[in-house]
Amino acid sequence: MPGREESQSNAGSTPLELHxxxxxxPHRPDYVGLFCLRSDHLSTSGTLLSSIRRTLPLLPxxxxxxxxxxRFTTSPPPSFRGGDxxxxxxxxxxxxxxxxxxxxHSSTSTTAVRGATGLETAAY
Incomplete structure (x- = not known):
């Protein structure tokens, strides 16, 4: 969408971070289907997946x-009309x-120092 090109949401056109x-x-989906509407003529598109089962043993x-x-909150994307x-x-x-x-990663935050450290550790 014009003006939201850098948005980490379905309105943007920048690569999405892990999320x-x-x-x-409060009612998140159990499954998500991915469907692309744009052709990838250069074969440069990709989808990155991550597994908590593989990540968990690496975390202290x-x-x-x-x-x-x-101790965390997550802000909704612009397509949900903002909000708390x-x-x-x-x-x-x-x-x-x-x-x-x-x-x-772009919209989950915490005011707790230990929470911020935990997010940083998990992100890398």
Missing amino acids: VENAFH EDTVRVLRGE AGVRHAVLSGDPDDPAGRTV
Whole structure:
């Protein structure tokens, strides 16, 4: 969309960062289907996927503990007409060995120092 080219949303045209679909919303989808409407004549497009099952063993235990705390908020993208970041939530929840993730690196934040450190560690 004109004026939102750099937006980390479906309105932008910049590569999307790793994210969980609708992380801000209380009723997130269990599955997401990807459908491309534009041709990729140069074969340069790609989709990057990440697995929490592979990432979890690489994170220090104290980082995992921080990411399980309800100290994070995620702002909705412009296509949802803005709005508040909503309720605090954990980035990791559920089964300790196979957790669900809830983050959008460009719009999940925290005011807690330990939370910020946990997000930074998990992002790299």
